[in-house]
Amino acid sequence: MTTVFEKTPMLTDTVLHYCPGCTHGVIHRLVAEVLEELNVGERTVGIAPVGCSVMAYNYFNCDFVQAAHGRAPAVATGVKRANPDSVVFTYQGDGDLAAIGTAETVHAAARGENITAIFVNNTIYGMTGGQMAPTTMPGQITQTSPYGRDIKAAGYPIRVCEMLATLDGTAYCERVAVDCVKNVRAAKKAIKKAFEMQLAGKGFTLVEVLSTCPTNWGLNPVESLGWLREKMMPYYPLGVYKE
């Protein structure tokens, strides 16, 4: 019998707690596969955020530090400076990376901190039950924008890749999506490139992954993928923003 598919050993056997149709799991697998392919698992330290992926430390088969909400880039900085041989990545949601942790994100990038940020943009605060996020789009309905995000009151969303691309310390940032096979492949390529650049000591790398939150979007998994394509992609265009 030939084995045609195997789970990467960089993921543990722990059953993921994510909701059905949530693409956090897909992104986990891509990161894990890349770590395995680069053969760096043993010296990798992941930084878990506060958000739905808080328990990433249970899923990845590498060392992990759980960080306070938004502080993952600062924690990653501490780990990397203490042990420059380690491969360090943060895994953060949009609330974590682009609201409470904006300062930590921008300055880790500005310093050219040699770490990789995996930024999961699902336009919403998933873990706390679907509140408006810094990436919630104009008109988008959430628990705390029940009439749709009113830009007069709540302002505009932040396009993280575009913003970070202006910084000299950012070595690489790309926005990808995990809505279909083709894009999943491209996402993996981007993630691999980010880690390769870290290994080459190039500086701050970030991959923004457009991701679904069926539970808080109030859509089923298939509808969610459609919504991601139709609503998110025009507002958050895929592509390389800094290289």
Added chain:
Amino acid sequence: MSKRILIKGNEAIAEAAIASGCRHFFGYPITPQNELAAHMSRRLPKIGGCYLQAESEVAAINMVYGASAAGVRCMTSSSSPGISLKTEGLSYLAGCDLPAVVINVQRGGPGLGSIQPSQADYFQAVKGGGHGDYRMIVLAPNSVQEMYSHTCKAFDLADQYRLTVMILTDGFLGQMMEPMTVESGQLTVDSEKDWAVGGKRGKRIVNSLFLKPADLEKSNLERFERYKLVEESEPLHEGYMLDDAEIVVAAYGATSRITRNAIDEARSQGVKAGLLRPVTVWPFPKKAFAKAAEHARAFVSAEMSMGQMIEDVELAIRCRRPVLLCSRVGGMAPEPKQIFDAILQADKEAAR
């Protein structure tokens, strides 16, 4: 071999950290601790260390959290408003049982307050400050020499008990220049950190999240077992004319030095006054106070705060004697005369 040098308190702390093997410092500018960070920025790059000016105190303490998780000796320093920002990190450090050394060169508050010396962060340091049940060992030096020796001790205690040790000092001691003896051979050896991440030693997790309440309770209870050991083994105090004192003045840090003059004055006028100086403010030297209450008729708590340490004095002596407050705040320091008057007042009160 020992060497005698003239140095500022803030710089003495920096030198002590380096002597203790600390090679990672994360800070953010704030007066009156700037000389400390500046000294680190001069020294660390020359010895293969890392000085990093963070974007905020929040980031700095979280860098300490990361570096400590990776197993190195590391430190951050700040002054009152900056320490408020660090409290989130202090709670996480405690929740993960990570060792760290944090310096607070206190200034007047609340709010932006002043840049002058103060002791008004006492509660924040010894009662918590951040969320959740946790403790820090808090050392209160009163000379430049002790700024050095306490910092060396802080790194050892932090590793030994896996907790944060704070040096609670103030703008006086930070800015003051004094001669100091540097003992060679004070460098201590890092203990094996079998919990540190990033070293090909099997999967390791540094985390303070517990989904099951029973697990979280267990982790709290285990931590408090360690705190109990600290409370049994680590309280330190210093007495001055204490053994026969009828009026005992409690004072720590810079205030304890001013108090000595008041004690001398009182003694010269026939009042049996003495000083009981907590050297560790947590653990508070409760036994020393209980013992002093056996011969003391009254206590005075001399502090540059509106009556914070006085609560620990009252608790330690179980309110068996009157305790008077003698305080100046806002960047003002008590003069010996004010403490002397408080001693006479306490003497009168005890006679009633």
